[in-house]
């Protein structure tokens with residue numbers, strides 16, 4: 001992933017160029033905002049969402065970011081309606097019922113960058129609850145027929161710690177493909 005918990009993930013850095021310049025990005029379950037900050041630094045307006053936005057407090061006054069405190073798992077409908085984003089970034093977060101809405105939130109020519117823990121991680125540590133672990137091919141399945149896959153991996157990594165992860169970068173049909 002990155003070289004530390006606050007560094008942007010190497011996967012996000014690798015595919016960030018696929019997010020159309022200056023396009024709006026959704027950072028879902030943004031946490032401390034490592035990707036919010038990274039993508040703001042690249043000139044994107046970012047919508048950062050988390051149920052706990054304390055880690056984003058220092059960004060509150062920045063006009064380039066919109067911070068939304070929202071529990072994404074409380075059974076209410078997807079909070080962004082039919083809003084579409086040039087980039088959708090999700091890392092180290094999984095709530096399976098959201099996968100279709102996450103994929104649908106990618107604008108034409110936009111890019112989805114998703115990376116989180118996968119089955120097998122339970123041998124190594126947390127998360128070990130199957131609800132939080134992607135099944136083999138699950139991200140491929142989620143984008144099938146909707147987005148074009150740039151890259152997909154399901155593997156054991158050692159950086160920043162030993163973990164089994166699955167990750168995908170996929171783009172919506174547009175003039176660049």
Ligand SMILES: C[S@@+](CC[C@H](N)C(=O)[O-])C[C@H]1O[C@@H](n2cnc3c(N)ncnc32)[C@H](O)[C@@H]1O
Nearest residue numbers: 029030031050051052070071072073091092093
């Ligand atoms: C492991 S952190 C990942 C943060 C960030 N994406 C990153 O990779 O640095 C998981 C995040 O998911 C958020 N989260 C967990 N359950 C949530 C929920 N029901 N609604 C919104 N956010 C949630 C947590 O608050 C936490 O910030």
